[in-house]
Amino acid sequence: MANQKELREEYEEEKSYSKSQVFLFLIFIPAVFLILAAYIVLTLLGVNVNDKVSGITHAIPFVSSEQSQKNENIQESNEEIQKQVESLQKKLNAKDKQAAAYEKTITTKDRQMDELKIEMRDMEEKADDEAKKQKNNQLAKKDVIATYENMSPKNAALIFAELKEDKAVAMLKQFKASTRTAILEKMDPKVAARYTTLLTDQIDE
Template sequence: MDNKVEKQKQKKSKSKFQLFLFAFVIPLLFCVMILLIVATVSGVNVFEKAKEYGSKIPYISSMVAGNESKKTDSKQTEDTIIKLEAAVQDKNTQMNRLKKQLEKQDRDKEKLLIEKKQLEEEIEELRNEQDPNKRAYKDIIKTYEAMTAKKAAPIIISMEEAEAVKILSQLNTETLAKIMEKMPPDKAAKFTELLSADTSN
């Protein structure tokens, strides 16, 4: 019995829904479709008109405004991101340019230091050449190097030890060895000892 009553209720609710659907919803949709076709053919933008009329209705206008503000906010955010990315790129370019400038300055500084050292050496050399005593001393050394060891050895032995050591220390190795061979063994040993001490100092 209950089942029959339940079934009858379900049938009634279905028939009411079908009646509502066929009597109201379908004709309404049909009318809306016809209106859309007519409006489109006559050149009226239905969606723009709907937005315009909707903005005059209190609740719907706030929804439309909310959507518009969201779009505006989104556009502003995108613009801000683009500007910030451009600023970052600009800063990177500036940093790279400064880095290259610093590297060039370091290279220029190193080059200047080398040139300075070369100039100082040239100045020192010129000063040495201008000093008559140094020029004369160089000439003396050249003279001893040009002499035979047999002639040079007795002259050096007869000098004061300090002066003899000074001359011997400036001679090239080959000339020094030949002169030492021509000296008496005790003198050769003495000068060798003095030269070693002078070199270590």
């Protein structure tokens, strides 16, 4: 009994194995070969096999529905990416505008700084020129005073008589007391009195 059972099991296994071989060699492999050959031939004839296969799969309800869902998911993903890109582009544009505004402000500040530097330089040059002018005037006054001090009081008195009062008084103030006294003594008494009064008033001020 045991031998018969074993023989039966072996027979069933061989039978199953034989069916698998028959399916593999007589159906599956030839079918794959035919599909591959058909794909090559149709491709050589210029037929877009991929589009045809896609059309067939769309015609199948389950496959079509699944493919449609995938397409929708892809489209939604693309739309989301597009929104993100647009948002980033807007932010980038805003940053560019802000950077341009900052650059304009910096340019304006730089120009103002340059203008202030030029103005300061002009003021310094003007101050230097004024200082030089004052120094030259002081030297000129000293030369004039030295000239009058070296001059005889009589000649100096004749010249002072021809000068305007304010200038004459201003110069007399610069002289030493002895020189001023000598010049006033040589002047007309009325003129000397007038200059003496003016000199006294300025000293009192």
